[in-house]
Amino acid sequence: MQMHSILRRVFRRLGAEARLQGVALLTLTGALIAMLIVVVFVLNMQLTTKSILRRANVAVFLKDGVSQEEITQLQTSIESVSGVRHVKYLSSAQVREAFFSNEASKDGLEGLPPEAFSPLIEIEIEEDGRSFTVQQLAEKLKRFEIVEAVESHESWQSEVRAIASIINRLAIAALGLALVGIAFFISNVMKLTLSSRKDEIEILRLCGASDGFIQAPFLIEGASYGFLASWISVTITWFLKNLADREFDRVFDFIGVRLVFLDPWMIAAFIVIVTAICTVASAFSLRRYLHV
Amino acid sequence: MAMASDLANSGWEQASEEGTRRPFAYFRAGLTQNPYPKPILVFENVTKFHRPDHPTLRNVCLEVQKGEFVFITGPSGAGKSTFLQLIYQAQKVDDGRILFCGKNITRLNRDSLPYLRRNIGIVFQDFKVIPHWTVFENVAIALEILGLPTRIIRSRVGEALERVGLKGKGAQETRSLSGGEQQRVAIARAIVGEPVLILADEPTGNLDPQLALDIFTLFEEIHQTGATVLFATHDHSLIERRSYRVISIENGYAKEVRSHSMRESLHRSRKVLHAIADR
Numbered sequence: 001m002q003m004h005s006i007l008r009r010v011f012r013r014l015g016a017e018a019r020l021q022g023v024a025l026l027t028l029t030g031a032l033i034a035m036l037i038v039v040v041f042v043l044n045m046q047l048t049t050k051s052i053l054r055r056a057n058v059a060v061f062l063k064d065g066v067s068q069e070e071i072t073q074l075q076t077s078i079e080s081v082s083g084v085r086h087v088k089y090l091s092s093a094q095v096r097e098a099f100f101s102n103e104a105s106k107d108g109l110e111g112l113p114p115e116a117f118s119p120l121i122e123i124e125i126e127e128d129g130r131s132f133t134v135q136q137l138a139e140k141l142k143r144f145e146i147v148e149a150v151e152s153h154e155s156w157q158s159e160v161r162a163i164a165s166i167i168n169r170l171a172i173a174a175l176g177l178a179l180v181g182i183a184f185f186i187s188n189v190m191k192l193t194l195s196s197r198k199d200e201i202e203i204l205r206l207c208g209a210s211d212g213f214i215q216a217p218f219l220i221e222g223a224s225y226g227f228l229a230s231w232i233s234v235t236i237t238w239f240l241k242n243l244a245d246r247e248f249d250r251v252f253d254f255i256g257v258r259l260v261f262l263d264p265w266m267i268a269a270f271i272v273i274v275t276a277i278c279t280v281a282s283a284f285s286l287r288r289y290l291h292v
Numbered sequence: 293m294a295m296a297s298d299l300a301n302s303g304w305e306q307a308s309e310e311g312t313r314r315p316f317a318y319f320r321a322g323l324t325q326n327p328y329p330k331p332i333l334v335f336e337n338v339t340k341f342h343r344p345d346h347p348t349l350r351n352v353c354l355e356v357q358k359g360e361f362v363f364i365t366g367p368s369g370a371g372k373s374t375f376l377q378l379i380y381q382a383q384k385v386d387d388g389r390i391l392f393c394g395k396n397i398t399r400l401n402r403d404s405l406p407y408l409r410r411n412i413g414i415v416f417q418d419f420k421v422i423p424h425w426t427v428f429e430n431v432a433i434a435l436e437i438l439g440l441p442t443r444i445i446r447s448r449v450g451e452a453l454e455r456v457g458l459k460g461k462g463a464q465e466t467r468s469l470s471g472g473e474q475q476r477v478a479i480a481r482a483i484v485g486e487p488v489l490i491l492a493d494e495p496t497g498n499l500d501p502q503l504a505l506d507i508f509t510l511f512e513e514i515h516q517t518g519a520t521v522l523f524a525t526h527d528h529s530l531i532e533r534r535s536y537r538v539i540s541i542e543n544g545y546a547k548e549v550r551s552h553s554m555r556e557s558l559h560r561s562r563k564v565l566h567a568i569a570d571r
Contacts, residue, residue, distance in 0.1 A: 005436040012425060184412035200422050206380070207481070210403075211438045 006216040010224075013217070013277045017196065022130065024189045025229055032233035032274060033240075036262075039270075040241060042171040044259055049164040058134060058141075059151040060121040066146045071121070074144060078123055081137070085123050086124040092117045118148055182274070183281040186222055190285035193218065201290070222282025226275035234267055330394065331355040332489060332520050333379065337548075340374055348374045350544040351388070356522065358488070361515045362417050364524040365549075366541035372524040374555035375541060376491045379522070380412050383403055393488065410438060413482030413490045413519075417497040419474045421481070423467035427458060430466050431480045438485055452484040456510060472503040476510070483514050490514060492523045496530065504530065 014021065060078075062071065071089055078087045090098065095117040100110070125134065134157070138150040194201070204214050241261050248259040262270065333356040340349040348371040356362055364372050377383040378390060381397060389398045397408055413434075421430050431452055435445040451460055456476040463467070466477055475495060477497075482490055492511060496504035508530050513523045525531065531538055538550040 004442065008429075008436075011431065199420070203420050203422060203434065204437070205406075206382075206409060206414055206438050208406045208408075208412075208422070210406045213406075213437060247455045 006213075006220060009217045010220050013193075013197075013221070017193065020189070020192060020196070024185075024225060025232075028185065028225055028229035029232045030237070031178060031182055031185070032229050033236055035175060036233055036237040036270070037240070038171050038174055038178075040237065040261060042168060043262070045164060045167060045259060048277045049160055052160060053157055057153075058123040058125060058137060060123065060141050061118040061148040061151070062120060063144055063148045064115070064118070066119070070146050071119075074146060075121060078121065078141075082208075083126045084123055085126050088122045090120050090122060092119050095120060107157075179273075179277055183277050183284075186225060186278045186281040187285040187288075189225070190222060191289050192216060193221070194285070194289050211290075215283075215290065217284055219279055219282050222285075223275050223279040226278030227271065229278075230271040230274040234262075234270065237261075330358070332358040332360075332393060333522075334391040335538050336389050336391070338378065338385050340378060340383065341386050342369070342374075346384075347544045349378075349541070349546070352541075352546040354539060354546060354548070356520060359515075359518055361512070361521045361523065361534075361536040362538055363538040363550075364522055364541065365526055365528075365531060365538055367526060368561070370541045371544060372526075372541055373493050375546070376414075376493050376522065376524055379489075379491060380409055380414060382507040406437075410485065411489060412485050413485065413552060415475070415478050415482045415490070415492045415495045416521055417494040419478045419498075421466045421474050421477050426462065427453065427466055427469070427477050427480075428462035429482050429485075430477050431462075433480065434481050434485045439496055448484055449463075449480075452480040455513070456480045472499055472506065475499065475503075475507055477505070479510055479514070483519070486519075488520060489523045490519050492521065492525075494524055494526070496525060496527060501529070505533075508533075 027156040060074075075087050075089055078084055096112070096114045099117065123137075125137070134154040135154045138152045138154075141147055141150045238261055241259060245259050274275055331338045335354045338345055338349055338352040341347045352375070364375055366372050374383060378385055378418065379392065379397075381400060385398050388513055389396050391397070392408065393411070401406055401420075422433075425433075431449045432445050435448060440466070441450075447463065450459075453462055456479050458473065458476050458480065461473070466474060469477065490511070493556070494506050499507060511521055511523060512534070535550070537548065539546055540549045
């Protein structure tokens with residue numbers, strides 16, 4: 001079968017069915033933009049969650065009058081635990097300073113002496129690849145005599161993880177539904193196209209055209225819808241992301257997260273998947289409705 | 293010139309080696325050296341029912357020789373179209389068999405049908421052209437289906453349009469043409485692949501008498517290049533005009549109301565072919 005003959009028949013239809021094709025392309029692009037926004041949102045949410053969890057520290061409050069030797073010994077022990085990224089000692093004065101660095105904490109408390117604040121050791125823990133839970137670490141640290149109390153954020157972190165997981169699952173379900181919807185939409189567009197070209201198909205059959213010869217332009221058309229709509233939607237979403245960048249930076253700057261877009265591989269995968277779904281949906285429609 | 297090469301390919305030759313691998317070979321129009329060739333089309337006790345108690349065709353038996361011009365006539369609804377549709381397998385026979393180029397086509401499966409139809413040029417009363425395509429595109433599609441290269445398609449479509457009197461109109465949209473011209477486009481499409489058999493299903497039914505005569509003359513010219521033509525019509529003025537074989541279908545029975553003069557027909561066709569070759 002000759003490719004140029006197929007393409008010629010595809011292009012012949014461009015003028016004749018411009019309205020239907022335009023509406024189909026616009027609708028598909030709109031749906032894909034919505035999908036991409038969800039994908040970009042989930043991607044950024046995952047990165048933000050990771051970043052927040054990564055920064056979640058364990059604070060070990062020490063008793064008063066602890067010697068520097070004991071502090072160093074404890075610090076060394078904690079550092080030797082795998083999964084601990086960083087250990088930092090803060091004296092009472094440093095804790096006081098850090099406390100009053102926040103404007104809201106100053107009201108009426110400026111008179112507090114450094115002794116009112118317990119010295120502490122801050123532990124930064126790897127979110128991934130650790131061999132213990134934060135709870136287990138906290139329990140072990142409490143056994144040290146020089147430790148007054150241990151403050152972990154395990155319950156808060158668990159909640160963040162649970163919420164992120166729920167949002168992930170909802171997003172995956174929504175994306176799955178959207179893909180099914182796209183397949184259904186393309187299938188219906190093909191049904192309409194087949195109906196409007198019934199006479200043309202009949203004539204081709206009478207001239208001795210094989211099924212492949214008749215179906216090829218429809219498959220190319222379906223694939224083109226997917227390819228064009230996915231490209232356009234990626235471009236538009238990228239512009240939207242750039243527009244949202246400044247606002248996002250203003251709101252989330254304190255956690256050091258920047259808004260990210262899909263990397264080139266993800267974009268390629270998105271285009272391939274959408275094109276494939278549109279082609280398969282067209283093939284399904286042809287199989288079901290091409291009965292001339 | 294394409295016509296000269298057609299002469300070289302005359303007879304029942306296959307258009308290409310590829311033909312031997314196809315479910316149904318591709319035959320091209322042209323005269324054989326044998327003045328009494330095997331029949332191109334044979335109906336053997338063919339019966340077709342549209343209603344269980346009332347067969348449209350009953351035990352039809354007939355033979356059509358290669359290079360013949362045959363009128364199929366009968367009143368409206370007699371089964372002329374059904375008769376033709378059974379040949380290009382738009383309908384299936386209920387009983388009996390049809391041999392086309394020696395092959396039983398009633399047993400062809402769906403995948404083989406396109407290969408059968410590439411051997412048959414069909415012209416309809418309602419033209420069946422694609423209105424938003426150009427004249428060239430409407431004719432070229434028959435060759436695109438055969439998978440011919442663009443260069444050959446261009447030259448053969450040009451020749452076909454010239455033969456039907458539409459030279460220079462290839463770029464026009466078909467819907468802008470008159471009824472007679474649209475029918476010429478359909479004829480050009482039917483003959484451009486040089487099929488061995490042309491089926492005309494009341495091609496003059498929608499045309500005024502003068503145009504009908506012009507179109508009929510065109511079919512005669514096509515016939516004279518070696519094609520076998522089955523021309524369904526109920527227009528007796530056309531039938532009376534020529535002494536071709538006439539088969540009448542009435543009450544489901546097909547009877548020959550005028551025999552063919554095969555020798556005369558072949559002699560005339562050969563004279564025309566030689567004249568074209570000499571040119």
